[in-house]
Amino acid sequence: MRVVRLWSVRHAGLMERMYRLLSSVLAMCAPLFRTLGFARIETALLPLERNFKGLMFDCRMCGHCLLSVNGMACPMNCPKSVRNGPCGGVRPDGGCEVDPQMQCVWVEGWRGTTRMTAGALTMLPNPPANARHAGSSSWMRLARGEHVPPPLCGAPATASGSRFEALLNSGTFAVTAEFSPPDSADPAEVYAQLEHFRGNVDAINVTDGSGANCHMSSLGVSALLLQSGCEPVMQITCRDRNRIAIQGDILGAAALGIRNLLCLTGDSTVVGDHPDAKPVCDLDSMSLLQTARILRDESRFLSGRKLSVSPRLYLGGADNPFAPPFDMRPMRLARKVAAGAQFVQTQYCFDLELLRAYMQRVRDEGLDQRCRILIGVGPVASARTARWLRSKVPGVHIPDAVVARLEGAADARAEGAKICVEMIQAIREIRGVAGVHIMAARQDRLIPQLVRESGVLKDRPAPHAWVAYSRLTPAEHA
Numbered sequence: 001m002r003v004v005r006l007w008s009v010r011h012a013g014l015m016e017r018m019y020r021l022l023s024s025v026l027a028m029c030a031p032l033f034r035t036l037g038f039a040r041i042e043t044a045l046l047p048l049e050r051n052f053k054g055l056m057f058d059c060r061m062c063g064h065c066l067l068s069v070n071g072m073a074c075p076m077n078c079p080k081s082v083r084n085g086p087c088g089g090v091r092p093d094g095g096c097e098v099d100p101q102m103q104c105v106w107v108e109g110w111r112g113t114t115r116m117t118a119g120a121l122t123m124l125p126n127p128p129a130n131a132r133h134a135g136s137s138s139w140m141r142l143a144r145g146e147h148v149p150p151p152l153c154g155a156p157a158t159a160s161g162s163r164f165e166a167l168l169n170s171g172t173f174a175v176t177a178e179f180s181p182p183d184s185a186d187p188a189e190v191y192a193q194l195e196h197f198r199g200n201v202d203a204i205n206v207t208d209g210s211g212a213n214c215h216m217s218s219l220g221v222s223a224l225l226l227q228s229g230c231e232p233v234m235q236i237t238c239r240d241r242n243r244i245a246i247q248g249d250i251l252g253a254a255a256l257g258i259r260n261l262l263c264l265t266g267d268s269t270v271v272g273d274h275p276d277a278k279p280v281c282d283l284d285s286m287s288l289l290q291t292a293r294i295l296r297d298e299s300r301f302l303s304g305r306k307l308s309v310s311p312r313l314y315l316g317g318a319d320n321p322f323a324p325p326f327d328m329r330p331m332r333l334a335r336k337v338a339a340g341a342q343f344v345q346t347q348y349c350f351d352l353e354l355l356r357a358y359m360q361r362v363r364d365e366g367l368d369q370r371c372r373i374l375i376g377v378g379p380v381a382s383a384r385t386a387r388w389l390r391s392k393v394p395g396v397h398i399p400d401a402v403v404a405r406l407e408g409a410a411d412a413r414a415e416g417a418k419i420c421v422e423m424i425q426a427i428r429e430i431r432g433v434a435g436v437h438i439m440a441a442r443q444d445r446l447i448p449q450l451v452r453e454s455g456v457l458k459d460r461p462a463p464h465a466w467v468a469y470s471r472l473t474p475a476e477h478a
Helices: 002-010 012-036 038-057 105-113 138-143 163-169 187-196 218-227 243-255 285-298 326-339 352-364 383-392 400-408 412-428 444-454
Strands: 174-179 203-206 232-237 260-264 314-319 343-348 372-377 433-438
Touching (some): 002 012, 002 038, 012 138, 163 174, 163 343, 174 372, 174 444, 187 218, 203 218, 218 232, 260 285, 285 314, 343 433, 352 412, 372 412, 400 412, 433 444
Parallel strands (some): 260 314
8 A cells, every 4th residue: 555655646746637637527516416415425426535545645534635735645644643744753764753664754745746736835734634524525525615714824913921022022042941840749849940040041941741751731830930930931732632622721821821832743652651642633733833823813712712812822833954854844934934933943953054054045935034943952961862862862963973072072971061052152143043942851950051151141131031920010910
């Protein structure tokens, strides 16, 4: 079956012509189908559609086919159910993050589009799968003339009230850092971790089940940080919730005063400490961005039901300029911006040349003017750790030169911190970069040193995140 699927991708131009012919035939037959009854015609055609598309594309019959806009590669074959890919975990050989033996279906689709008339993936995000349509006929949906509504456009209707947003919009080079929630129900453990962040960063990004491992919730930790006077960026992933739970969590976070939301698909459950857990993946990162934007700008749920008060949100996403296909990454960023991303934080940067090439494309497309881009950095403790990261964590790219430098250092930990400092200084000089995002897993104590030695906060006011919470007025809390 996979061999036939790859044949269809290699002959995507032929498949595209067949699809257009099918669309014309269905449009001509629509009046007849309406007379006879679409339901009756669907019953007759459904087995034919299922068998043909199953053979040619490994089709999963989601009911809203994306083959024609994805190079004839079915995105429902993605183990993470990403309908707006590729994710940031594509391996150097184009392999899937979850199943290394499988080529990423989005890499396949990217190649397929080069053989189609359009020549590229659409710049508009694809909608999430509709569970009610699963198993139904996309051909009949085409005959009925059902089209996907376009994504929202334009600026948010109201200001978010985010101090982080105000800082980035002022043009100040920002510093954020990643915070790993504890394996505990004690808030004191959260407060104890803050000492390495205090006075050194503008906002703290709270992970949500990073690596598919269970910890205190991002929502709970973000609320505790907010009470401490910190500016949290709450991560929210699609792996563990359906769209009902996600919308409820977004409203709850906004009610608590959390303004910054980082929308992620999430790591696969197979890599975490609960591999027996069932992934939900009702949405992906782009449809999550669209969902949050609809809540904020249209003041309604995805169901259409109206909100009495809409949330005030500053929306962010993730990107990975260092994972293949490299030519596709700026386009994926553009789709995230179209979906609603106002800021972006990237995977670790250890390759400045790849970053410079990416940022050149970003500037050429004007994307640096439409969203604020923060580049991920972090210290690596040893050459062994570097080799483990690049072999075991899909999407992390560490050049051989960096590994060799760590290998030859008398003090590898100090050398790893020095490399990170040099990265921060070099990244700051790249036009279009709005800040850096420090990921110092289990090395939080190094954050003050990294910030101090890089000089990234020199000659600017104290970090924006630390405002005494007790001094805020009730209006500012809201």
